Amino acid sequence: MDLKNLKINGARLKNTLEKMAAIGGTPGGGVHRLALSDEDRQARDLFIKWLREIDLEVTVDEMGNIFGRRSGENEKWPAVISGSHIDSQPKGGRFDGILGVMGALEVMRTIQENRIKTRRPLMIVNWTNEEGSRFSPAMVGSGVWTGKIDREWAYAREDIQGKKFGEELKRIGYKGQKKAEKWPVQAYFELHIEQGPILEKISHRIGVPKGIIGISWYDVWLEGKANQVGPTPMEGRNDALCAAAEMILKVEGLPGKMGGNMVATVGEIHNYPNSRNIIPGQVRFTIDMRSWNDELVTKGWENLRQDLTTLAARRGCQVRYEEVWKVKHAPFAESLVVRVKEIAEGLGYPSHGMISGAGHDATYMSQVAPTAMIFVPSIGGRSHVEVENTKWEDCEAGANVLLHCVLQSANE
Amino acid sequence: MDLKNLKINGARLKNTLEKMAAIGGTPGGGVHRLALSDEDRQARDLFIKWLREIDLEVTVDEMGNIFGRRSGENEKWPAVISGSHIDSQPKGGRFDGILGVMGALEVMRTIQENRIKTRRPLMIVNWTNEEGSRFSPAMVGSGVWTGKIDREWAYAREDIQGKKFGEELKRIGYKGQKKAEKWPVQAYFELHIEQGPILEKISHRIGVPKGIIGISWYDVWLEGKANQVGPTPMEGRNDALCAAAEMILKVEGLPGKMGGNMVATVGEIHNYPNSRNIIPGQVRFTIDMRSWNDELVTKGWENLRQDLTTLAARRGCQVRYEEVWKVKHAPFAESLVVRVKEIAEGLGYPSHGMISGAGHDATYMSQVAPTAMIFVPSIGGRSHVEVENTKWEDCEAGANVLLHCVLQSANE
Numbered sequence: 107m108d109l110k111n112l113k114i115n116g117a118r119l120k121n122t123l124e125k126m127a128a129i130g131g132t133p134g135g136g137v138h139r140l141a142l143s144d145e146d147r148q149a150r151d152l153f154i155k156w157l158r159e160i161d162l163e164v165t166v167d168e169m170g171n172i173f174g175r176r177s178g179e180n181e182k183w184p185a186v187i188s189g190s191h192i193d194s195q196p197k198g199g200r201f202d203g204i205l206g207v208m209g210a211l212e213v214m215r216t217i218q219e220n221r222i223k224t225r226r227p228l229m230i231v232n233w234t235n236e237e238g239s240r241f242s243p244a245m246v247g248s249g250v251w252t253g254k255i256d257r258e259w260a261y262a263r264e265d266i267q268g269k270k271f272g273e274e275l276k277r278i279g280y281k282g283q284k285k286a287e288k289w290p291v292q293a294y295f296e297l298h299i300e301q302g303p304i305l306e307k308i309s310h311r312i313g314v315p316k317g318i319i320g321i322s323w324y325d326v327w328l329e330g331k332a333n334q335v336g337p338t339p340m341e342g343r344n345d346a347l348c349a350a351a352e353m354i355l356k357v358e359g360l361p362g363k364m365g366g367n368m369v370a371t372v373g374e375i376h377n378y379p380n381s382r383n384i385i386p387g388q389v390r391f392t393i394d395m396r397s398w399n400d401e402l403v404t405k406g407w408e409n410l411r412q413d414l415t416t417l418a419a420r421r422g423c424q425v426r427y428e429e430v431w432k433v434k435h436a437p438f439a440e441s442l443v444v445r446v447k448e449i450a451e452g453l454g455y456p457s458h459g460m461i462s463g464a465g466h467d468a469t470y471m472s473q474v475a476p477t478a479m480i481f482v483p484s485i486g487g488r489s490h491v492e493v494e495n496t497k498w499e500d501c502e503a504g505a506n507v508l509l510h511c512v513l514q515s516a517n518e
Numbered sequence: 519m520d521l522k523n524l525k526i527n528g529a530r531l532k533n534t535l536e537k538m539a540a541i542g543g544t545p546g547g548g549v550h551r552l553a554l555s556d557e558d559r560q561a562r563d564l565f566i567k568w569l570r571e572i573d574l575e576v577t578v579d580e581m582g583n584i585f586g587r588r589s590g591e592n593e594k595w596p597a598v599i600s601g602s603h604i605d606s607q608p609k610g611g612r613f614d615g616i617l618g619v620m621g622a623l624e625v626m627r628t629i630q631e632n633r634i635k636t637r638r639p640l641m642i643v644n645w646t647n648e649e650g651s652r653f654s655p656a657m658v659g660s661g662v663w664t665g666k667i668d669r670e671w672a673y674a675r676e677d678i679q680g681k682k683f684g685e686e687l688k689r690i691g692y693k694g695q696k697k698a699e700k701w702p703v704q705a706y707f708e709l710h711i712e713q714g715p716i717l718e719k720i721s722h723r724i725g726v727p728k729g730i731i732g733i734s735w736y737d738v739w740l741e742g743k744a745n746q747v748g749p750t751p752m753e754g755r756n757d758a759l760c761a762a763a764e765m766i767l768k769v770e771g772l773p774g775k776m777g778g779n780m781v782a783t784v785g786e787i788h789n790y791p792n793s794r795n796i797i798p799g800q801v802r803f804t805i806d807m808r809s810w811n812d813e814l815v816t817k818g819w820e821n822l823r824q825d826l827t828t829l830a831a832r833r834g835c836q837v838r839y840e841e842v843w844k845v846k847h848a849p850f851a852e853s854l855v856v857r858v859k860e861i862a863e864g865l866g867y868p869s870h871g872m873i874s875g876a877g878h879d880a881t882y883m884s885q886v887a888p889t890a891m892i893f894v895p896s897i898g899g900r901s902h903v904e905v906e907n908t909k910w911e912d913c914e915a916g917a918n919v920l921l922h923c924v925l926q927s928a929n930e
Contacts, residue, residue, distance in 0.1 A: 195793070242794075301748070302746070303754070333903065334714070335781060335783040335875075336714075337712060345783070347787065348766060348784075350763075351763040351767050352767065355764065355767075361752050366752075371795075373792070373797065380787065381786060383656075383783075383902070386784075394795055396748050462749070463746075463749030489745060490745065
């Protein structure tokens with residue numbers, strides 16, 4: 107057959123995604139499928155059943171990463187891998203991560219049913235714990251596999267109830283024997299929803315990221331002085347929450363101050379004792395800073411840290427900072443970025459060059475293998491929420507681009 | 519004997535307070551004795567044992583309020599009551615509330631051991647759930663007794679685990695038979711720590727409040743738009759936590775704006791989904807406003823509400839307000855306020871006229887009976903925290919003032 111006209115089966119992809127959305131489905135129309143939960147296990151079991159139905163060779167490594175492999179004409183040549191993650195945010199959406207895994211499955215099904223031979227082996231992957239919302243940090247499965255995160259450290263990570271990553275991995279039956287260690291890869295492709303408003307705004311079906319923004323996470327600990335609210339005059343208070351409020355606005359204002367090419371967010375705050383009639387004595391909050399320009403983040407943090415320190419001193423509060431996580435920006439392989447763009451246009455999908463503002467397993471993969479991503483539009487730009495949505499025809503378009511990227515790379 | 523020279527036993531008072539501090543004592547030197555907890559029961563049992571040791575007639579009413587009664591020469595004449603509360607804040611201090619109950623006990627012991635006859639009967643009271651931190655609102659035992667709070671509504675109040683006030687009262691064995699209903703009272707005195715910094719600052723031993731400040735509680739609900747932090751540009755965000763941050767600073771600035779005779783505090787905040795990499799979509803926070811001037815609070819709230827509404831609109835957030843609790847300022851009986859002042863000075867203690875910034879059971883009592891309070895200094899002005907502290911000689915001085923106030927009122 108002429109490979110050029112090959113298309114994936116959009117109806118089958120939709121049906122597959124809907125079956126997955128039922129596992130951990132929420133009344134609000136989203137998905138709650140935290141890493142290493144019973145829902146994660148259920149989705150993994152179904153995924154493996156589907157892999158076996160098309161005769162792929164299934165491997166689970168010691169991090170719970172699942173690989174499905176299809177032979178190539180040259181078995182020793184590095185494989186082409188595509189995939190993403192099955193886990194979700196708490197009350198997250200039905201497309202984040204899972205589209206990349208089910209899209210790769212649909213690509214493999216299409217290749218299999220058309221009995222297409224490829225020069226190189228093909229693989230699908232589901233990376234464990236991409237979200238990092240149950241076990242911090244994010245992208246742990248791909249992090250260990252690429253050698254960027256220590257395996258024992260990962261096993262020891264605890265959720266909010268004190269349960270350990272390693273034990274939960276074992277409990278759901280996905281602590282495999284095979285070492286989680288990188289091997290030579292010809293190309294890694296990850297299909298994903300944009301999680302932002304740009305593609306929808308410009309009515310383009312395919313986003314072609316040139317790489318992933320750098321991400322820095324900080325924790326800020328504030329210590330003021332708790333006291334009864336009534337008899338304590340406004341003057342002389344050391345209200346940790348008021349200090350935090352000023353700081354939150356400083357964080358919000360930072361991108362503008364630094365020239366705009368950055369986002370900065372306080373997503374999480376804990377206030378103590380958090381009682382209506384007690385002046386807050388302690389606050390902890392998080393800062394998430396992202397930019398393509400690593401130096402801008404470094405300079406921005408220096409600038410912000412100075413502002414926050416001054417502010418804390420003025421309010422008589424003690425302040426302490428902790429750097430929780432830092433990944434530099436991850437540029438993708440130029441040749442593969444061009445390939446995504448050309449294939450999209452060849453298929454008649456208007457495409458748009460961009461930068462990924464979210465972290466993905468592709469961040470770590472890009473450090474050990476030629477990597478690219480394919481984005482499809484998020485309705486209303488919403489993600490990590492139950493109303494997260496993407497049109498079925500956009501899912502289909504993204505999977506078609508993935509299909510031809512995989513085939514081209516597999517026949518090099 | 520000459521009543522004028524009568525003094526309470528400071529060493530015995532200290533010993534009694536120390537025994538009580540052991541019940542629910544925390545490693546940080548404070549007390550965790552929430553209303554209707556096992557610790558509350560244990561402290562009540564000990565209190566009743568002590569009441570019986572000095573032959574007082576003990577009654578427990580249907581709200582769990584405990585009364586200890588000593589006969590007077592004219593049994594039908596209205597009694598003089600003194601007391602406060604045994605319950606504490608979560609990880610609260612060793613003096614708040616309990617000083618007023620143990621002070622009243624020490625006064626009664628002194629009168630009893632000196633075989634002093636009084637024209638009127640004398641009573642001690644422990645009011646149930648003054649703090650309101652386990653079961654909101656505060657001052658519930660005295661509120662029902664004075665007819666200001668409905669009994670069935672109080673029984674139905676739930677703690678954070680869904681346990682009901684009425685059931686917990688029964689569980690600890692303190693749901694009595696006697697109706698919780700006011701009867702004629704000659705005078706009500708409550709000895710309490712100041713919970714503020716004023717007396718310590720001016721080195722005066724006795725505070726003489728002319729009444730209690732009015733208190734208004736509000737809840738503010740904010741609805742923005744949750745989203746992935748990375749791919750969502752700063753422009754166009756509807757970050758509920760940033761909106762809350764601006765609002766918290768507006769609340770802090772309100773007393774200055776209104777002329778200063780007021781305090782306003784945000785003590786509690788809940789942020790959703792409270793995840794490091796999600797733009798906050800919902801926030802709930804509390805506002806506590808207090809002033810002697812009820813109209814200033816009303817005007818202040820109108821002013822603030824307008825500011826918050828404008829602010830929410832500017833940030834594209836929805837906002838909703840709820841009035842949770844409102845008590846007007848409670849002026850004490852002038853004649854009793856003068857009595858406290860004169861007795862303090864007669865005993866050689868420098869005294870200071872003031873206003874109570876904290877709510878007390880005396881708020882409700884002042885609405886049905888002649889009422890006054892006696893304050894003693896709080897070290898560093900700290901209260902509702904484990905380091906809350908008051909010098910033993912100040913506790914003793916306060917109990918001496920209470921003794922003579924009780925005796926004078928009992929012989930009118």
